[in-house]
Amino acid sequence: MKKYYTRVCNFYFGSKSIQLVAKKKTLPLNGNNEISFDQIEIISRNSKKLINIKDIGKLSIFLKKKINNDIKIIIKKNKNFSNLNFRKVPNIMGVLNLTPDSFSDGGKFNKKNKALKQIKLMIKNGADIIDIGGESTRPGSITVNSFNEWKRIANIVRNFKKKFSTTVLSIDTRKSAVMKKAMDYKTDIINDVSSFNYDKKTIEVIGDRNVFKIIHHMQGTPKTMQIKPKYKNVLLDIYDFFEDKINNQLKGKKYKNKIILDPGIGFGKNLKHNLMLMNKISLFHSLGFPILIGTSRKRFISQISGKFDTNERLGGTLSSVLSTLSQGVQIFRVHDVNEVKQSILVFKKILSNLQN
Numbered sequence: 001m002k003k004y005y006t007r008v009c010n011f012y013f014g015s016k017s018i019q020l021v022a023k024k025k026t027l028p029l030n031g032n033n034e035i036s037f038d039q040i041e042i043i044s045r046n047s048k049k050l051i052n053i054k055d056i057g058k059l060s061i062f063l064k065k066k067i068n069n070d071i072k073i074i075i076k077k078n079k080n081f082s083n084l085n086f087r088k089v090p091n092i093m094g095v096l097n098l099t100p101d102s103f104s105d106g107g108k109f110n111k112k113n114k115a116l117k118q119i120k121l122m123i124k125n126g127a128d129i130i131d132i133g134g135e136s137t138r139p140g141s142i143t144v145n146s147f148n149e150w151k152r153i154a155n156i157v158r159n160f161k162k163k164f165s166t167t168v169l170s171i172d173t174r175k176s177a178v179m180k181k182a183m184d185y186k187t188d189i190i191n192d193v194s195s196f197n198y199d200k201k202t203i204e205v206i207g208d209r210n211v212f213k214i215i216h217h218m219q220g221t222p223k224t225m226q227i228k229p230k231y232k233n234v235l236l237d238i239y240d241f242f243e244d245k246i247n248n249q250l251k252g253k254k255y256k257n258k259i260i261l262d263p264g265i266g267f268g269k270n271l272k273h274n275l276m277l278m279n280k281i282s283l284f285h286s287l288g289f290p291i292l293i294g295t296s297r298k299r300f301i302s303q304i305s306g307k308f309d310t311n312e313r314l315g316g317t318l319s320s321v322l323s324t325l326s327q328g329v330q331i332f333r334v335h336d337v338n339e340v341k342q343s344i345l346v347f348k349k350i351l352s353n354l355q356n
Contacts, residue, residue, distance in 0.1 A: 002044055004063065005239060006070035007283040009050070010039035011326060014352025027053060029285065029328045031077030035089055037328075040067065043283070045233060073288040078330070084128055084168055090325055092341060093129040093170060093333040094122035095296065098152045099136045115156050116163070123167055126341035129189065130164070131333060132156060133172030137193045139226040139266075139299075146177040154181070161186045170214075176201035183209055189260070193218050193267060195245060207253035214260045214292060215245045219268025226268065234273040235280050238263050242287055260331065262292040265320075266299060274300045278320055282327035294333035295320035312336065318343045326351070 008029065012020055017036040020026040026036035040056075042049045042063065051059075056067050084091050096118060119130055134152035135144040153171070160169050170189035171182040176199045179190050183206070191214040196202040198221075206213060217238045219229050231237045242261055250256040261284050263277045284291050295301075301316030302309040314336055321332050321340055325347065334340045 004066055005043040005236060005283060006067055006074070006286045007041040007043060007280060008037040008039070008074055008285055009041055009282055009327070011035060011037050011282075011328060013348060016352065027071065027075050029074065030330075031075060032089065035328055040071075041280075042067065043236070045236060070286040074285050076288060078290055089328065089330055090344065091128040091331045092126055092337055092344075093131050093292070093331055094119075094125075094127035094337045095333060095335050096122070096130055096132045096156075097136070098132065098134050098156065112155055119156075119160075119164065122337045123164060125338035127167070127337045129168040129170050129331070130160070131170040131172050131189075131191055132160075133191075134178070135173065137172075137174075137222040137267075139222065141222045143223075146175040149173065149175060150178050150181055153178075157182050157185050157187070174198040174202075176205040180205050183211060187211060189214060191262075192216060193222070193264070195241075196249065203249060203253075207250065208255065210255055210258070212258045212260055213250070214262050215242055216262040217241055217264040217267065222267075226270075229268045229270055229273065231273065234269065234276050235283060238277070239283060239287070242284065246287065246289075257289075259289045260292050261287060261289050262294065262333075265293060265295050271300050271303045274298075278324055281324050281329060285328060290330040291328075292331035292333060293320075293324050293329050295324075296332075296334040296336070314339055322347045 011029070012026055013035055017026065018033045020038070021028050021033045021036050026038045028036045038053055039050060040053060042051065056064060059067065096115060098115060122130060132153050134149040157171065168188045169186065170191050171179065171187050172191045173179055173182070174192050174194045179202060189212045190206050192198070192202060193216045195216050195218070196213070219225055220227070246259060250259070263281065263284065265274050265277060269277070278295070281291065281293065296317045297313045301313040305316055317334065317336065318340065321334070322343060325344060332340060
């Protein structure tokens with residue numbers, strides 16, 4: 001049977017959105033009246049059709065049932081967790097790499113005092129989540145054993161909640177041994193770029209623990225992922241990947257609904273793939289879970305900007321953040337927290353006033 005996908009689009013923000021929802025001209029994304037939509041794109045592997053929500057009733061019985069079921073999921077409220085508020089869109093995840101070789105900031109914060117100073121600065125600048133990693137997963141990177149990975153992050157993780165009790169703690173790791181130790185210190189999120197495939201024990205370790213699991217898409221491994229990545233349809237292939245993970249990998253687990261989705265920009269994708277995902281990322285709202293995206297300082301920015309590339313790629317990062325924010329993305333993983341926070345505040349204010 002032909003499979004159809006529902007992508008919400010044409011979003012409204014702020015007071016304009018609230019007015020339109022009250023008049024039943026738009027539908028609220030995740031139950032948040034401050035961001036709503038009035039169009040959907042119906043997509044299959046060989047077709048796509050854009051319609052207004054008021055025209056859903058004109059569809060065939062089969063399609064109407066499918067779209068209405070998807071919309072129920074899309075407008076359902078996301079439950080808040082820890083100190084994250086999903087009525088506040090977006091939440092910012094600040095990156096802290098305690099590695100010697102991460103692609104952007106390897107070695108900068110390895111010492112305890114520098115790491116703590118950076119955490120404090122990111123929180124002051126608006127970070128809701130701090131994502132701590134002890135292994136680089138940049139393209140071509142080499143695996144670090146779990147002992148050395150934990151050794152790099154142990155001191156900061158052990159003391160994190162003592163010092164930053166209201167900030168959400170995320171651990172970026174592929175290894176069950178590191179996850180297990182981190183969860184003993186009140187970790188809120190496990191961020192595994194392999195989507196719990198690298199270490200077969202990870203699902204057993206985290207499945208019934210009250211933590212959020214980031215389902216992150218990556219084709220191949222960090223060492224091989226950028227060697228000619230290929231998809232039939234990158235957007236729909238990753239949707240199907242997410243759907244399979246949700247329905248099968250976490251099936252029967254106590255906290256199977258504590259999920260965040262990350263399409264993995266730059267992880268086994270070429271420029272065309274990355275642009276397609278960012279352009280159509282609102283498709284993933286129909287899976288019913290918060291969407292996270294990490295575009296900060298990534299190579300696609302230099303591929304586009306050419307001779308105008310810079311080390312921190314701040315302009316390209318901000319452009320990609322604001323573009324995907326306009327499609328309702330809930331979490332941004334970034335290095336430059338203050339600049340991203342500032343751009344979001346200004347962008348949302350402009351949008352809200354523009355539409356009045």
